[in-house]
Amino acid sequence: MGVWRSYRLRLQRRRWLIRAFRKRRDLRAIANRTDQIRKSDLLLFSTMRNEGIRLPYFLNYYRDMGINHFLFVDNDSTDGSLDYLARQPDVSVWHSKSSYKRSRFGVDWLNWLQMKYGHEHWCLTVDPDEFFLYPFCDTRPLRALTDWLDASSIKSFGAMLLDMYPKGRIDAQPYEAGQNPLEIASWFDPGNYMIQKNPQYGNLWIQGGPRTRMFFPDEPERSPALNKIPLVKWNRRYAFVSSTHTLLPRGLNLVYDEWGGEKASGVLLHTKFLDTFSTKAQEELERRQHYAGSKEYIAYADGLQDNPDLWCKWSEKYINWRQLEILGLMSKGNWA
Amino acid sequence: MSVGIIMLVHTALGRAEQVARHWAKAGCPVVIHVDAKVPRKAYTDFVERLSDIDDLAFSLRHRCEWGSWGLVAASQDASELMLSKFPDVRHVYLSSGSCLPLRPVEELIDYLAERPRVDFIESATTADVPWTVGGLDEERFTMRFPFSWRNNRYLFDKFVDLQRAVGYRRRVPRGIVPHMGSQWWCLTRQTLSAILQDPRRHVYDRYFRHVWIPDESYFQTLSRLYSTTIESRSLTLSKFDFQGKPHIFYDDHLQLLRRSDCFVARKIWPHAERLYNAFLGDAEAQASRTEPNPGKIDRIFAKAVDRRTRGRPGLYMQSRFPNWGWENGLTAGKYSVFQGFSELFTDFEPWLARATGTQVHGHLFGPDATNFANGQSVINGALSDSAAIRDYNPRSFLTNLIWNTRGERQCFQYGPTDTPEINEHFARDPNAQISVISGAWAVPLFKSNRNFGEIRAEAAQLQKIEAKMLDELRSPDAKARIRIWTMAEFIEAPMEPLQVIIDEIGQKSVRRLSEAPRMENLAGFGQFLQNLKNQGMHPYLMGDFPVDPPQRHGASRARRPYLVKK
Numbered sequence: 001m002g003v004w005r006s007y008r009l010r011l012q013r014r015r016w017l018i019r020a021f022r023k024r025r026d027l028r029a030i031a032n033r034t035d036q037i038r039k040s041d042l043l044l045f046s047t048m049r050n051e052g053i054r055l056p057y058f059l060n061y062y063r064d065m066g067i068n069h070f071l072f073v074d075n076d077s078t079d080g081s082l083d084y085l086a087r088q089p090d091v092s093v094w095h096s097k098s099s100y101k102r103s104r105f106g107v108d109w110l111n112w113l114q115m116k117y118g119h120e121h122w123c124l125t126v127d128p129d130e131f132f133l134y135p136f137c138d139t140r141p142l143r144a145l146t147d148w149l150d151a152s153s154i155k156s157f158g159a160m161l162l163d164m165y166p167k168g169r170i171d172a173q174p175y176e177a178g179q180n181p182l183e184i185a186s187w188f189d190p191g192n193y194m195i196q197k198n199p200q201y202g203n204l205w206i207q208g209g210p211r212t213r214m215f216f217p218d219e220p221e222r223s224p225a226l227n228k229i230p231l232v233k234w235n236r237r238y239a240f241v242s243s244t245h246t247l248l249p250r251g252l253n254l255v256y257d258e259w260g261g262e263k264a265s266g267v268l269l270h271t272k273f274l275d276t277f278s279t280k281a282q283e284e285l286e287r288r289q290h291y292a293g294s295k296e297y298i299a300y301a302d303g304l305q306d307n308p309d310l311w312c313k314w315s316e317k318y319i320n321w322r323q324l325e326i327l328g329l330m331s332k333g334n335w336a
Numbered sequence: 337m338s339v340g341i342i343m344l345v346h347t348a349l350g351r352a353e354q355v356a357r358h359w360a361k362a363g364c365p366v367v368i369h370v371d372a373k374v375p376r377k378a379y380t381d382f383v384e385r386l387s388d389i390d391d392l393a394f395s396l397r398h399r400c401e402w403g404s405w406g407l408v409a410a411s412q413d414a415s416e417l418m419l420s421k422f423p424d425v426r427h428v429y430l431s432s433g434s435c436l437p438l439r440p441v442e443e444l445i446d447y448l449a450e451r452p453r454v455d456f457i458e459s460a461t462t463a464d465v466p467w468t469v470g471g472l473d474e475e476r477f478t479m480r481f482p483f484s485w486r487n488n489r490y491l492f493d494k495f496v497d498l499q500r501a502v503g504y505r506r507r508v509p510r511g512i513v514p515h516m517g518s519q520w521w522c523l524t525r526q527t528l529s530a531i532l533q534d535p536r537r538h539v540y541d542r543y544f545r546h547v548w549i550p551d552e553s554y555f556q557t558l559s560r561l562y563s564t565t566i567e568s569r570s571l572t573l574s575k576f577d578f579q580g581k582p583h584i585f586y587d588d589h590l591q592l593l594r595r596s597d598c599f600v601a602r603k604i605w606p607h608a609e610r611l612y613n614a615f616l617g618d619a620e621a622q623a624s625r626t627e628p629n630p631g632k633i634d635r636i637f638a639k640a641v642d643r644r645t646r647g648r649p650g651l652y653m654q655s656r657f658p659n660w661g662w663e664n665g666l667t668a669g670k671y672s673v674f675q676g677f678s679e680l681f682t683d684f685e686p687w688l689a690r691a692t693g694t695q696v697h698g699h700l701f702g703p704d705a706t707n708f709a710n711g712q713s714v715i716n717g718a719l720s721d722s723a724a725i726r727d728y729n730p731r732s733f734l735t736n737l738i739w740n741t742r743g744e745r746q747c748f749q750y751g752p753t754d755t756p757e758i759n760e761h762f763a764r765d766p767n768a769q770i771s772v773i774s775g776a777w778a779v780p781l782f783k784s785n786r787n788f789g790e791i792r793a794e795a796a797q798l799q800k801i802e803a804k805m806l807d808e809l810r811s812p813d814a815k816a817r818i819r820i821w822t823m824a825e826f827i828e829a830p831m832e833p834l835q836v837i838i839d840e841i842g843q844k845s846v847r848r849l850s851e852a853p854r855m856e857n858l859a860g861f862g863q864f865l866q867n868l869k870n871q872g873m874h875p876y877l878m879g880d881f882p883v884d885p886p887q888r889h890g891a892s893r894a895r896r897p898y899l900v901k902k
Contacts (some may be wrong), residue, residue: 096690144605151581160654191717191740194725194732195652204657208732210718217722220729227654256655260664262647264656314718328651328739334577334644336636 008249013248014240019104020111025312026098027073028110031086034069034117036039041068044124045113047106048074051128052081052284053276056178058128059088065132065225066141067124071117073109090175092117101288107240118234122146125244126268127229130183132159133206134229134266134322146333149233152321156247157231158273162329163209164273164318165310168198171275181271182318188269190316190327193226201246203227210273210310215299224296227256228268229258264333267324273310339364339445339712340425342414345433346371346400348606349382352433356386358616362441365422369410372399393421403485407519407551408544415528426452429522434603435572436585436615442724444571444599446576448522455527455563458517458570459556476548477514485548509536512557517884519551520572520602523559531560533554535572536711558790571597573630576677581694583637590614592636600626650767652735666765667738671761672747672841675805676776679751680823683855690843696747699739701730701754714739730758745841752801759805768816770809771837774802774825775878782864788871796873801803803877816891822879830855839890866885 037043044067050162051058059070074082085093096109103109117285124142126132134157150155166173173184193208204227212223228244232252239248247253251321257263283301300334316327324330341359343596345352345368352368359366366389379397383414386392395414400406411430427448437897448454454590462473472479483491498504508514522529534540540558544550559566573596582603587610593601647656648664658664679685680699689696689709690860706721713721715725717740721732722725725837726733738746743803748826762768763877779797781791789839809818819839835849862881869875 126799130876136586136588140586141607143607144586147605147607148584149586152579158654189718191736192719193653193736194729196729197657204654206654212725213714213718213720213722216725217720218724220725226731255646256657257644258657258659259661260647260658260662261645261656262643262653263650263655265653312714312718314714314716316718324471328648328653331647331655332640332643333655334640336583336640 001017001221005230005293009248009250010216012241013239016108016111016241016248017237020239022230023098023103023108024112024116026096026103026286027112028096029187030074030093030095030258031091032094033090033092034071036090036116037069037121039120039135041121042066042124042146043068044070045110045118045127046070046082046126046128047100047109048077048128049100050070050077050079050081051149051176052079052084053175054181055084056083057180058131059091062124064091065137066143068127071107071327072255073113073114075106083247084279084335106319107243107244111239113239114234115236116213121237122149123232123234125232127241129181129271130230131159131269131271132266133232133269133324133330134331135161135264135321135325135335137266137321145335146231146233153232156252156255157228157254157264157266158227158289159208159231159268160329161226161228161270162270162324163211163226163270164188165210166273167311167315168309170277173275175274175276181274182269185274186272187311187315190314190329193329194220198246201241201253202250203229203246204256212216213223213312214310216226222296222299229253229266231266242319262331262333265330266334267321267330297318314317337546338422338424338426339430339441339448340418340422341366342418342428342430343368344371344410344414344430345369345435346374348433349378350372351612353382353385353605354612354616354637355433356392357389358437359441360389362391362445363391364441364445365393365418365425367393367395367418367421368694369395369416370397370415372397372406374831385704391422393417394500398824401484401486403549403551405545405550408554411534411551413553416532419529419532421527427522427526427545428525428528429518429571429600431572431600432520432602433599434512434606435520435606436602436611438573438596438615439599447599453523453526453568454522454565454567455559456522456567456569456571457521457556457559457563459560459566460514460517461513461515472484472548474514475555476499477508479548480504480506480546481548482546483597483839486585501590506763507544508548509539510535512540513560513765514553515556516553517568518570518572518601520570520574521555521559522571523555523563529557531558534558534561541630557679563842568745571599571628571874573601573628573633575605575633575636578641583640585597587611587786589633592633596628596630596633597626598630606708609846619899622768650735650739652732665743665767666761667735668742668894669738670745670769672771672837673740674771675750676773676823677853678749679776679779679856680773680826681855684853685749687851687853691838691851692745692747692749694841696739697746697748698789699750699754701726701750701758702752707749727755730755730760732798734758734761747841752805754803756801760808761810763811763814763816763818766815766817769837769840770816770818771833772806772809772818772828774820774822775804775875777802778865778868778875779861783856783862788867792868792871792873795868795875799875799877806877813881822877824879824881827855827858836879852873 044062053325068093072085074093074095076097085091165187166184167187175184189209193206196205198205205225206227207223212220216223225245229247230244241248281297284302341364395417398406398410413429424457452802482497485492546553577583585604587608590610646664652670695707695709700706705723706726708715708721717736719736762770781795863881865875865885867879
């Protein structure tokens, strides 16, 4: 990469950081318990809106994994999730009434919080419907992974988004608070992911899965990106560019090996497709606050009316991370 | 007579304390070296906590930078203290704070008591082992390394380059031959004291002070001078990954470590509660006198290194996306591509499926649809038949299909009407078996009921595309198993090439083919080609077809290809 391009990217990163700094004024602290954060704590960052029903399971899942402190931005929820979060002893939560879109889909807010609280911490950035899996996650806590990454001088860890869906109509089984969403949405597409390299930022661009198969069969280029880098040893100079798909500086995006080997990687189980989805899709369609003019949600609304069953004969039922490893969706790399 | 334990401690002092107590409880004198980087407060607390143990001493603290002299200096001081303070000690065992004894200490004591003259130290000459990381094997003994490899990699590398360029070489002191090996050793008092009291020690120390990673070579080299019996292996189980850093053991390795029968393992994750409880608890003496046997652990870690450096062939995923030429297997398994066969034969696909037992697709890269076998709309891996998705990334489509159907050979049809981008990927792929009957695309045109002007235009275009495809197949980069026949050549004796292809697919028994696919009726095809020529479009890819084929016996009937029997 030429000096000029790397200088341009540097300027761009500065710009995102300044923007994040300006956007800090969108945020009002409701419960700020960040004084509890100790030096080596593992932090989780998330933005959400009206996801109250998912929170109890979400928090427990990540507490069990070994997250020490949660930092949430609540984008003006109306379902009481703000109060619920404020009551949790290990959660700090900020409230924002401002536009999700104008904050670049929450990225500015999280960049700011990470700049302020995430410096020198391992930070996991996930949505409330995403469940992080890493190799050996059933026998080793998250700290084992971050210690290993530290020892290997690795600063970022990739985890592809894997869309989970139920068999039958999406709204056939209602989801209840505290329930493991994987009991309902337990199926996934095992092998239809398309990969390209993004020359500008050096990350991989992955598309495919049930959303491409069902909602974008005629214009696959529009289907959502599935590559994510949720776990980063944060530095206040880092910035997410678009969601957790891309980071700057560029080197953080190199979570894949280019010389034939496999690096260690995880998976984010994406449990978007529960019965709550149809109403959510409708609502988001009206708010028009999502990426690319909410194209995705328009496609969902169309697709859902015709045939809400994402399941097919070749869908695979989720068992554990080892299954995903064998299928080639994630890898142990040289962690053994 | 007993075994003295030296512990080099850097972090996780709590765990080091636990292990030290374990050694002491079994009657082993312990000397602990704490890295000078550990804060004074933590150090004094640590000393305080261990003050109740009698046979335990702390040696002079050094700063232990990885790959620097500090580690050797620390081992030397601790060894001297051990030898002078505990005269009963016969073997000295060097270990670290993150080592964990796996077998009851008594077994180690007995094991060493049975071998009173043996030094356990891995020690090999640099020329003979491929262990080194970073390419510095012999050079680590002949260059100088003033810059830290960890913190100042750029200067480190540049300085090495400079020394190479000017041909700088240090002289190795007289009398020693550089050896290297694992830094965790177990030496007898005789050998160790001979090394430490050598009158020329200042010469060796001055030399090794500037060798790179001296803790892997100082004792390994000098013990060769004095030891009567060297067992060149380490009693400490310690595995390294491809970057030369130690693999770490976790709770889920418990059974593996138990069965390894090694005395000490390194490195243990400090939070591996179950391991520490299991191995530091009151282990029932199993009275097993077996030799250490880390075979299974070796295999697991060797596999991990292989996965990290070579990966699974044919897999493209979020953390494996090889650059062009570095794929180590472009696809996950063998497959066959047929071009022109389903045009020439009416029932080629079902015939091929019967003859080989493989999965036979139609034109996978067909212009309007992906024709999966048996008309399926979705196939293994939930791969969709949408042509738009396929053409959005044809390479992913192909590699996914082959990956998803590992263990089941795929065959499919291809031709100049199909997505052309994928052709060069087949051609480069040693897993592909490509069979082409060139010019067979003319048969459907010949059979079609269209205006001749259209046919002529399409024939011209298809011929152009196929000519380009054939060029790609004939390029020097092509690694696939490629066979190309002109149509005229092929119909002369169709069964022979078919037999060769089927044999190579090799799914079923080696029986001769008993049934042939039915060929299209080609009466008048020669005239059709001549008509194209008369219109100025010279079809050449199908070879030479006479306008009026020579009359054979019974050639008036629809022709069925003959079987070649040997």
